[in-house]
Amino acid sequence: MSDTILKATNVSKIYGKQKALDKVTIEMKRGMIYGLIGENGAGKSTFMRTIMGLLSIDEGDIELFGESGKKGLQLARRRMGQSIETPALYPELTARDNLRVQAANGGVSEREIDHLLRLMGIEGTGKKKVKNFSLGMRQRLAIASTLITNPEFLILDEPTNGLDPSGIVEMREIIQRLVHERGITVLLSSHLLDELSQIATHYGILHKGKLVKELSKEELANETRQYIELETTAVQKAVIVLDELGISDYEVVHSTGIHIYERLDDVARINRALVLANVNVTRVGTTRQKLEDYFLQLTGGTTNV
């Protein structure tokens, strides 16, 4: 069985004169959680729609589960679920009855419905009607309904949009559970890098239809790593002091600068030790390039939230 779930090569979509997608190439392997990040209008939904076959492409190739061509893609898409165009939830029905309605044609058992409700953490909603659900609960039910067909690859369009911070954390946990318990590969989107920063294993930054950067979770962590920035005119002496303090994860970045990647809460102590050793410290402090700053740097834009 191929490990490549999605291979989109040079995919373009043009609306009139506007290129909503401009030669986007993305490859996803089984088990990945791929976060597509971009501001409003960057092309995230358009990309997801083309992958699901809800929208035709003007250029490029799409391969799903190793299948290509019209027939092959049609078959492959049966193994996928999506939240871009899900059936509307019935506000007058309970969560369970909503799933029952959607499961009606698929021969899905009550046991499976129970499992989905539990998986999404909405098993306790009982007789409560969906119209009285919070946005977070509704989002969970919407995802539960995409799981009815037991997809191997799930596409979620902005699943954290509109949720409060605790709702975002819960949604992240749910998505991680899907990956760990069901082995589902997930492509999801957000206009905020921060919202997906703890769950995605890979990131693609989309800007004006172009994929401007692709990086793994580890690469992102490195690029936005927090450290103590130490400026001193005596780098060599400072390094000796750091060694004496048992600090080994540091980097001399230039003739007067050191980045220390550990003991971030110990700035005062490190400073004291340096001063005691007669090291002239011109600046010491913790810095971190915030994720959203990093994102703006890549897209050269201003934040729209």
Ligand SMILES: Nc1ncnc2c1ncn2[C@@H]1O[C@H](COP(=O)(O)OP(=O)(O)OP(=O)(O)O)[C@@H](O)[C@H]1O
């Ligand atoms: N049916 C359409 N006709 C014309 N232009 C469209 C159509 N759908 C999308 N667009 C344009 O294509 C570009 C990409 O839109 P898309 O919805 O994919 O962006 P997005 O990143 O998903 O943003 P959002 O978060 O706002 O949904 C936008 O400039 C949008 O105006």
